[in-house]
Amino acid sequence: MKRQEQLYEGKAKIIYATEDPDLVIQYFKDDATAFDGIKKGTIVDKGVINNHVSTKIFQYLEEKGVATHYVERLNDREMLVKSLEIIPVEVVFRNVAAGSLCKRLGIEEAKLLDPPIQEFFLKDDPLHDPMINESHIKTFEWATEKEVAFLKTSGSKVNQLLTEFFKERGIRLVDFKLEYGRHKGEVLLGDEISPDGCRLWDWETGEKMDKDRFRFNLGSVEEKYQEVYNLVCGEG
Numbered sequence: 001m002k003r004q005e006q007l008y009e010g011k012a013k014i015i016y017a018t019e020d021p022d023l024v025i026q027y028f029k030d031d032a033t034a035f036d037g038i039k040k041g042t043i044v045d046k047g048v049i050n051n052h053v054s055t056k057i058f059q060y061l062e063e064k065g066v067a068t069h070y071v072e073r074l075n076d077r078e079m080l081v082k083s084l085e086i087i088p089v090e091v092v093f094r095n096v097a098a099g100s101l102c103k104r105l106g107i108e109e110a111k112l113l114d115p116p117i118q119e120f121f122l123k124d125d126p127l128h129d130p131m132i133n134e135s136h137i138k139t140f141e142w143a144t145e146k147e148v149a150f151l152k153t154s155g156s157k158v159n160q161l162l163t164e165f166f167k168e169r170g171i172r173l174v175d176f177k178l179e180y181g182r183h184k185g186e187v188l189l190g191d192e193i194s195p196d197g198c199r200l201w202d203w204e205t206g207e208k209m210d211k212d213r214f215r216f217n218l219g220s221v222e223e224k225y226q227e228v229y230n231l232v233c234g235e236g
Helices: 046-063 100-105 134-139 145-167 221-233
Strands: 006-009 013-017 023-028 031-034 039-042 070-073 078-082 089-096 112-122 171-178 180-183 186-189 198-202
Touching: 023 046, 046 070, 046 078, 046 145, 046 221, 089 145, 112 134, 112 145, 134 145, 145 171, 145 180, 145 186
Parallel strands: none
Antiparallel strands: 006 013, 013 023, 023 078, 031 039, 070 078, 089 112, 089 171, 171 198, 180 186
8 A cells, every 4th residue: 555645744643645545544753742832843763663552552452342543554654544534522531640630720740540530622733722521512513422422432441441551561551642533434543542642651660751751851752762662562
């Protein structure tokens, strides 16, 4: 499967058409952004690592009965996926207090959240991805009531599966975002699942192993991404 014209370029990936209108190619870039694009930079080989990590996770989720857009990894930076009509709602799960939750509610970082917190955000860069609720989604018809119910149940299942998946590898899944889309009448999990969209901490030490190292100039960014790759993909 070869890529054809470029359909879209985002902050972390480029989407290309293929000869099959039902399939597209995701190309993973090394570009890194934070704080709504205010901070920009490069994380060497981030695209390669995120492609491989996402592949491993999508394969694992598919084995556990979660329908995703994943088809196959084509090479180090390209993944063949099903074409999706993206639902403009990000689903966020929080297992440990961190990031914006602490700022919004004055919660101390690292507080365990039991049960986990589920949140919705509108996918809209110019509006800085504002937090929304089910009433917004229904009124503005961003998703149907049935789809919202699916996002909640599917997201909860993914959270349970990935929490255990990462724990087995010595990593705490602090929080993460999921994106879904429609494909031939079915809602599928899309985008990527990687250190870009997940907060991952070392289970024993609490050391950050994700894009927060880039956001807050913590250093060892490439090294920690590589460590996640090694633990998830079983290399090194």
